[in-house]
Amino acid sequence: MKKTININFQGQLITIEETAYHLLNQYIESLKGYFGREAEGNEIVNDIENRIAELFGNRLKHGISCITDDDVTSIIETIGRVEDFDSDFAILGEETEVPPALPKGEERATPPPVEEQERRKLYRKANDKILGGVCSGLAHYLRVDPVFVRLAFVLLSSLFFWVYIIMWIVVPKKVLPNNVSKRLYRDPNNRFIGGVASGIAAYFRIDVWIPRLIFLLPIMFNVFGLTRYSFSFSGYSMINLSFVTVYIILWIIVPKAVTVKQKLEMMGEEEYLRTIRERVSNMAQTTRSSRADAADASVGDVANVVAGDTPPPPPPPYTGAPHTPYTMEGPQRSGCLTLLIGLLKVTFFGIVGLVAAGFMISLFALIFTGTKLIPLQSLFLNAGMEQTLLWVSI
Template sequence: MKKVININFQGRVIPIEETAYELLKQYVDSLRQYFANEEGRDEIINDIEGRIAELFSERLKKGTNCITDDDVRAVVASMGRPEDFDAQETELGGGSPQQERKQQSYQHSQQSQTYTAAGRGRFYRNADDKILGGVASGLSNYLGIDPVISRIIFVVFFGFLFWVYILLWIIVPSKSVQSNITKRLYRSSENKVIGGVAGGLAAYFNVDTWIPRLIFGLPIIVGLVSSPFGMWWNDWDFWGGPRVLTGSLSVTLAITYVILWIALPVAVTASEKLEMRGEKVDLNSIRNTVKEDLGSFRTKAQNWGNELKETAENLGERAKTFGQTAGQSAKTWATTEAAPVARSAGSGAGHVIGVLFKAFFLFVGGIIALTVLGVMAAVFGAGVVVMPFKGFFLEGALQNTMAWSTLLFFFGVPILAFLVWIIRKIAGAKKNHYIAYVFAVLWIVGLISFITLISGIERNFRGGAKVQSDITLNPVKDRLTVKVTDSKVRYYGGWPHDFGDGVRFTDDSLELSNVRLKIEKSPDSAYHANFIKFSNGRTDGQAENLARTTSYNVTQWDSILYLDKGFSIPRGAKFRNQHILVSVKVPIGKRIIIDRSVNRKLNRWFSLGSDGRYWRDWEWENDGYWVTGDHNRDIEYIMTPGGIERVEDLDADELSRGRYKMKPNENDRRNDDERIDQQQRDDRGDDKKYKYKSDTTAPRQDTTTVRTTAMYNGAEMSKEEYSHEKTSSGMRHSLFILGRMFQL
């Protein structure tokens, strides 16, 4: 049995056999001797050791308990020995690092083509490199692409590919797969303009850098150029090409670029740059890459040196002073304050309670955060749908700008931040506080925009007015029928967006069924009708003008009253809570039929409300009767002195005599008797001398009133007398108790 030790190798804890460690040490020492006279030898050795540490970590992920002698020999064989490269250089007769790198790249590409020609083999889920099932890693290994690409695609298109992922997880078997991926996706640290995403994609797909830059930049540039014209001429498409190029595609590409910018790591080391280009990672290639980087850096340093020398000296002096001061302060704080607090917090039951509270608050905070995120995602989706019709609600460039800023920053940034966090977790990227600060600043900008937008919209609805129009009704019979006609608005072209509840958008208008029917008692023996048009506005005058321009018709034909289904607001006009109240006044003894079309075509009332008292008086006064009930059939009502009633609920014989009496209802009588019995049981105890007795001899007037009497010491009294006597008895009992207390 061999002894196993743990070593810290390039920032990684590696369990390794002691004999294997001796082999590794000998190999590293030989590298130091080989590169002793090379320029940048320290960088070369660090990059080689970093690559070896990565290979060791990959072997440990596959289930190996520790690094053995065979593992070290395999890594050394893949990286190459110094003497092997001496022989290779002799055969090639020397050459520049660029020529050597091209030769190695050609040989490596030939090996990759040989593997591809041999076939990819069977598709398995990767049991060694998995986050959730190993589907993305196995698919990437089968296709020969970086697993990060597959994982990002599954996350971005989660709604479309969710069930595909689940099916592959169930159907495809799992197996330990030997990785054959020769290229990794990184951001380029050299060929970059904004983030280096395009440079990294160009290196990965082996194309010129301008191609991915054109793909990402063209839709955004065209959209920025055409958007000012679209603000002034909504019906004229300045671009003239497919609108998807300046619409959804540009937004999707911009979001994709930002996600890749945040999720992908930068190719910094020589081995990472070689992986980005798909070149073989060995001693010679790492050495050549480091030499190229040093040469490029030397050229840039010579150009910038004279300009930055003085600034660098000043900054160095300031950094030195700041470092000394900060180090002394940190040392003082750690010895005088932090150590006692840490010892106190980490001892006994207090530490356990603190951990439990932390776990509880993290759980509650996670639930709240997910809920808020879900609400923001829903609002963001609704905002994207409604945004093309913002012209009906917003006015002025400021409100339009604040609306876009609110949608993108206040609601969109948290969603993007969550997606970026998930993708960075998948990619295994290191924490970056700068990203959190950027998201926080953008969200604060969105919050300010949201407050400004709400304030501006509130001013648009501050005023209020109403305009009333009266209609004289002359039905042929003593019966009026109310029907709702189909909409007079016709749609030609475009896609109508129906949001339900009486709201319908088209390319050129907004149709509202914001109409409510109210039945009232007529002051005389004739039918009357009026409709009131309400509206808000920035001022009362503007509100009155909007109310007057609202087109709504109420017409009579014979004994039928026809109501329009709704009214439309043309493009260019503004929605300011316009709504219609139709009031029909019915004389006592006369009837009205509510057609089933009223319920099917008049949508629910909705109103943004107002502070004016007259609004509540007109809309919610108590002397009217809102029509409710089952309107899938025609219902006939009759106006009685007590209010409107259904004809089918009244006693037909009494109605023929001109009296309005409800039909007897045995269920109501039984409920009244049960209520009286319950009251008697509640009054037992100190009030045993009281007893209710139902007066069954009295004629029954309606279904909601029951005459009762009470027996008090054998004498019959009315319920009012009984209640008064019971209250007086209770007061006498309370006074008696108080008197006894004062005597004590």
């Protein structure tokens, strides 16, 4: 168990692991060393710190107990280190190799991104599949959340069953990256049964009690006896069955957020981090250009350097611990095994819930209708101490 500390980071009380705090501090110091010599360097670093503090607060709000090394490393890797934007910052004291100049009129050919080359090709997604990866591959092609495609196939299974089988046979499979910034996951940190309701709350940015209340409304109506005045027995049974079926389907098709990247996608921070990265990249580009212009302007005045002037100190090298880049990981699950475990869980909790509900209903019935049994109490209880003990226990 790593040691945790509480820090005041940009006006927010953050619970963070001590090693994660050192990583964060080294990253902030590297930013200060790079942007500190600019006119607005302090404002730039302060803006980045504010955005990181917002991300920390968002994670703690969604049930994470403290900020870990993985959280800090993930944010740093997504925003980018200073040496990612300026190679001169990473290698101090070494001359940067300049690529040979091309003949006049020629330009270097830059290959198009791989994603642009293959964006219109349909594959089965091998790293995010429950059965055959058809739904996740189709979702990647359409740039939507795979959960919604899977839900559509399940609800319209009578129409799309053979379509799914044919696509499973015809469409090739391939490992594909995620191309959506926000996805629906089951939240393992704030779950009551399967984490479906808390995952929906994180996806739509609402309080977790709202989806839980929606799923519990039919049961509450049944317990308090409101259904007899509003619905027929058969109609209400269909509503109950529909809510339970939807929850079970979502439990099966919605993956659980296990890795830090999946938790980022669940909370919708991926796009926000990408925006921060673009902003830092633009700032670094502006800083590098201004320094290059200043260096070119001072080439002819090297011999006339004033005696009191000293060159600015070199930026401190990054001394953080080596990190391992995140690899694409699909949901660690087997389709049949997940389905079997889910059905066993639902059966177990359903039986326990029915027993508990029956016990509570019997208790309420005894309390509120017990007066009708008063004329018959002499058949079961003797007057005096037995009656007193019964009412005390109730």
